[in-house]
Amino acid sequence: MNAAEVCNTNCNKVKVSNSGDSNSISEADVDVVQSPNDKRKYKVVVLDNGLRVLLISDLNSDPESSSECEKPCQDEQKNEDISESETDETADDVSDMEQDAIPSDGGKQECVEDGEKLAAAALCVGVGSFSDPPDIPGLAHFLEHMVFMGSEKYPDENAFDSFVRKHGGNNNACTDCERTTFCFDIERKHLKDALDIFAQFFISPLLKENSVDREINAVDSEFDMSKTSNSVIKQQLFGSLGKKGIPMGKFMWGNIESLKETPSTKGIDLYENLQIFHRHYYSAHFMTLCVQAKVMNFTLAAPLDLMQSWVTEIFSDIPNNKTTQPSFYHVSDSFNTPDFTKLYQVVPVKNTNQLSLTWHMPCLRHLYRCKPLHYVGWLCGHEGSGSILSYLKKKSWALTVVAGNAESGWEHNSTGALFEVNITLTDEGLRNYEEVIKVVFEYLTLLREVGASVQIYNQIKLVEDNDFRWKEKVDPWDYAEHLAEAMQLYEPVDYLRGSTVLYDWTDECKFSIESVIHKLLPSNCNIMVLSPSFEAQADREEYWYKTKYLVKEVPQSLRDPTAFRPRRQLHLPPPNDFIASDFSLKDPNTLYTKEPKLILNTSRSKLWYKQDRKFKVPKVCVYFHILSPVVSTSAKSQALLDLFLDILSHNLVEVAYNAYVAQLEYEFKATNEGIIIKLRGFSHKLHKLMEIIMDRIDEFDVSDQDFHTLNEQLKKNYYNSFIKPEKLARDVRLMLLENKSWTKVHKRAFLANLRKVDLMNFVSEFKRMSHIEGYVHGNYTVEEALNMESCVRNRLRNDALPQAMLPVERVTQLPVDDSVVRVKSFHEGTRTRLS
Numbered sequence: 070m071n072a073a074e075v076c077n078t079n080c081n082k083v084k085v086s087n088s089g090d091s092n093s094i095s096e097a098d099v100d101v102v103q104s105p106n107d108k109r110k111y112k113v114v115v116l117d118n119g120l121r122v123l124l125i126s127d128l129n130s131d132p133e134s135s136s137e138c139e140k141p142c143q144d145e146q147k148n149e150d151i152s153e154s155e156t157d158e159t160a161d162d163v164s165d166m167e168q169d170a171i172p173s174d175g176g177k178q179e180c181v182e183d184g185e186k187l188a189a190a191a192l193c194v195g196v197g198s199f200s201d202p203p204d205i206p207g208l209a210h211f212l213e214h215m216v217f218m219g220s221e222k223y224p225d226e227n228a229f230d231s232f233v234r235k236h237g238g239n240n241n242a243c244t245d246c247e248r249t250t251f252c253f254d255i256e257r258k259h260l261k262d263a264l265d266i267f268a269q270f271f272i273s274p275l276l277k278e279n280s281v282d283r284e285i286n287a288v289d290s291e292f293d294m295s296k297t298s299n300s301v302i303k304q305q306l307f308g309s310l311g312k313k314g315i316p317m318g319k320f321m322w323g324n325i326e327s328l329k330e331t332p333s334t335k336g337i338d339l340y341e342n343l344q345i346f347h348r349h350y351y352s353a354h355f356m357t358l359c360v361q362a363k364v365m366n367f368t369l370a371a372p373l374d375l376m377q378s379w380v381t382e383i384f385s386d387i388p389n390n391k392t393t394q395p396s397f398y399h400v401s402d403s404f405n406t407p408d409f410t411k412l413y414q415v416v417p418v419k420n421t422n423q424l425s426l427t428w429h430m431p432c433l434r435h436l437y438r439c440k441p442l443h444y445v446g447w448l449c450g451h452e453g454s455g456s457i458l459s460y461l462k463k464k465s466w467a468l469t470v471v472a473g474n475a476e477s478g479w480e481h482n483s484t485g486a487l488f489e490v491n492i493t494l495t496d497e498g499l500r501n502y503e504e505v506i507k508v509v510f511e512y513l514t515l516l517r518e519v520g521a522s523v524q525i526y527n528q529i530k531l532v533e534d535n536d537f538r539w540k541e542k543v544d545p546w547d548y549a550e551h552l553a554e555a556m557q558l559y560e561p562v563d564y565l566r567g568s569t570v571l572y573d574w575t576d577e578c579k580f581s582i583e584s585v586i587h588k589l590l591p592s593n594c595n596i597m598v599l600s601p602s603f604e605a606q607a608d609r610e611e612y613w614y615k616t617k618y619l620v621k622e623v624p625q626s627l628r629d630p631t632a633f634r635p636r637r638q639l640h641l642p643p644p645n646d647f648i649a650s651d652f653s654l655k656d657p658n659t660l661y662t663k664e665p666k667l668i669l670n671t672s673r674s675k676l677w678y679k680q681d682r683k684f685k686v687p688k689v690c691v692y693f694h695i696l697s698p699v700v701s702t703s704a705k706s707q708a709l710l711d712l713f714l715d716i717l718s719h720n721l722v723e724v725a726y727n728a729y730v731a732q733l734e735y736e737f738k739a740t741n742e743g744i745i746i747k748l749r750g751f752s753h754k755l756h757k758l759m760e761i762i763m764d765r766i767d768e769f770d771v772s773d774q775d776f777h778t779l780n781e782q783l784k785k786n787y788y789n790s791f792i793k794p795e796k797l798a799r800d801v802r803l804m805l806l807e808n809k810s811w812t813k814v815h816k817r818a819f820l821a822n823l824r825k826v827d828l829m830n831f832v833s834e835f836k837r838m839s840h841i842e843g844y845v846h847g848n849y850t851v852e853e854a855l856n857m858e859s860c861v862r863n864r865l866r867n868d869a870l871p872q873a874m875l876p877v878e879r880v881t882q883l884p885v886d887d888s889v890v891r892v893k894s895f896h897e898g899t900r901t902r903l904s
């Protein structure tokens with residue numbers, strides 16, 4: 070099928086009330102657009118109290134699949150390796166304005182038997198930290214903590230938590246600028262009971278006064294953890310540069326000082342204010358609820374009708390105080406201040422050099438159908454030829470460029486939208502940061518001159534359409550949470566796709582994109598440069614996080630908009646030939662078995678294969694584990710392996726970026742036995758990506774400059790990892806348990822004296838002395854799977870290794886007695902972690 074013919078929509082008629090007023094329910098037909106690949110049923114209802122509800126029935130109609138894994142192509146765990154997260158502030162451990170976003174015990178069960186699949190629910194209150202009273206910063210976050218402390222009907226403050234945990238689930242909440250979201254998941258047969266306990270938190274919560282001190286401490290502890298996040302300290306400083314009293318200038322986390330000490334010296338009753346805030350803002354008509362479940366039809370009612378009757382029975386008593394929902398649309402030009410357009414040199418909490426260019430503009434939510442910020446961010450963050458990053462990398466000035474607006478509550482709210490260009494600088498890039506800024510300004514000049522391009526827009530739209538058309542299921546918790554929040558932002562028709570959809574190109578699109586581009590001028594840009602090297606000169610300190618910084622006037626050479634003629638290396642990206650256009654499913658083959666089948670077994674490689682018959686999507690998932698005895702001999706060889714993968718990733722960025730844009734993903738992971746190469750995405754063009762990766766491995770090389778830069782970066786990454794007590798504790802635990810594992814402290818020691826020749830020798834030994842184990846799963850024929858294997862083997866040119874030389878994973882059996890290992894933390898002021 071031609072890509073242009075892909076049907077993108079699957080309309081689902083639902084009834085929705087237009088009014089939250091309990092006395093005048095009017096209903097209208099609304100088409101909630103869903104992906105044709107999405108077999109779930111949706112229903113939107115509005116209860117008499119104004120609560121907007123999205124119900125999702127997740128009945129799986131494919132009986133053959135009943136014991137298969139929910140997500141064949143999803144990673145089974147997050148790669149904890151440092152290479153992917155430590156250098157990128159967007160992947161910071163503490164997400165921007167969210168708190169408590171990660172359940173304390175980590176991941177939830179994903180690969181479960183059919184009968185145990187989890188149901189999930191999320192309730193989003195359309196009020197957040199922007200509504201904190203000026204003299205009690207952090208009150209919304211604090212209330213979020215207090216809500217789950219028992220209700221009149223279920224007074225035991227642990228009732229909910231213990232109920233969901235007992236039944237395989239979890240619960241959590243997060244506070245954002247204008248939203249507060251509460252979520253849980255649970256085995257589906259206990260959903261109704263859990264919903265009842267959950268709803269009571271919003272009907273008659275106890276907000277127990279004797280829990281106040283303990284929860285203030287919990288908030289303070291989270292504040293303490295947030296101190297290790299560069300993005301958090303940067304946001305707080307950024308907020309202080311706007312007009313006095315703006316919502317984005319607030320201290321939203323809260324701590325003991327803001328919630329207890331200062332209010333008590335001012336004679337403010339925290340508890341009374343907590344109750345007032347709750348009564349005023351926790352009203353049903355500000356709330357959205359999303360419930361996803363696989364409700365079996367034990368009655369005559371359809372599952373969605375049954376769920377509707379539950380929700381109506383359980384949630385109708387949430388009070389509606391009929392007040393007007395707080396909105397901050399009237400707050401305009403928050404950052405139209407002289408302070409904003411200065412140059413800030415900031416001391417980060419992590420050892421990283423970063424440049425942040427930020428523009429502030431009015432809220433653009435009403436333009437979500439053509440997403441002008443997404444268009445401009447897509448181009449500025451592009452990594453292919455002609456891009457900002459491509460140029461900066463050739464100069465060895467930058468490692469990453471992340472651009473655009475992440476649509477978080479901080480970056481896009483009713484007071485405005487941010488457009489950010491965040492660049493991770495090398496040491497050389499730091500020395501030349503003014504030149505780096507010029508490159509960005511020149512690229513923006515280029516965009517202004519070219520104007521909005523329909524070809525670029527349609528390329529982005531095609532990628533988004535393909536993604537939506539073949540959307541895979543995500544974890545029910547994540548889905549419910551995302552949708553409860555989306556319901557606060559989009560029309561019902563776009564609940565499911567509002568965050569990603571691009572409507573057809575129109576003149577209005579062109580106008581809105583161009584008007585954004587014309588706002589991104591040097592003269593209204595905020596510039597922050599983060600580097601530990603500013604420590605000695607930093608003469609100012611931000612109040613809450615004690616972030617040290619200094620302020621300078623921006624040099625005139627960076628202010629003149631006519632000065633930035635685009636250099637010839639900068640240009641718009643060429644057409645992307647990785648974008649899939651063949652979505653046909655392979656004919657079922659006779660080799661099909663329920664379990665993966667070993668289809669190749671030689672002295673150089675093994676290949677397992679399984680054709681997909683459950684999901685029926687034109688995607689494939691490929692894993693190759695390249696095992697070698699040379700990687701586990703010492704901490705040095707493991708450091709070399711990390712460096713090899715970092716350089717390989719660096720070498721691939723530009724050439725593989727188009728694949729990434731076309732949703733063909735790749736990932737490398739160092740293990741104690743070798744490396745894992747994972748690829749996943751549309752089957753049509755995935756082999757092209759594998760060929761590129763393997764060519765780069767085959768012809769592996771690195772310039773002296775890149776070797777030096779990436780070696781230095783790896784040292785920083787190791788350091789940034791082991792200063793975190795939880796990561797250090799994990800490393801030490803693994804070192805004690807696994808006989809061939811070393812901490813990053815040990816690995817870092819070898820990087821200081823490393824020479825390029827050491828790395829090149831290591832890589833050629835690794836390739837020669839290796840054994841390949843592969844698994845191909847999805848929409849591939851046997852021949853295509855075998856082609857993947859030969860692509861790997863032909864480029865690796867590995868010897869046949871005797872079985873005895875293959876690395877084996879061993880774990881130490883610990884003595885029966887309790888043993889405690891105490892390790893001194895590298896970072897003063899962080900709290901103890903257990904592992």
Ligand SMILES: [Zn+2]
Nearest residue numbers: 168169288291
């Ligand atoms: Zn919290």
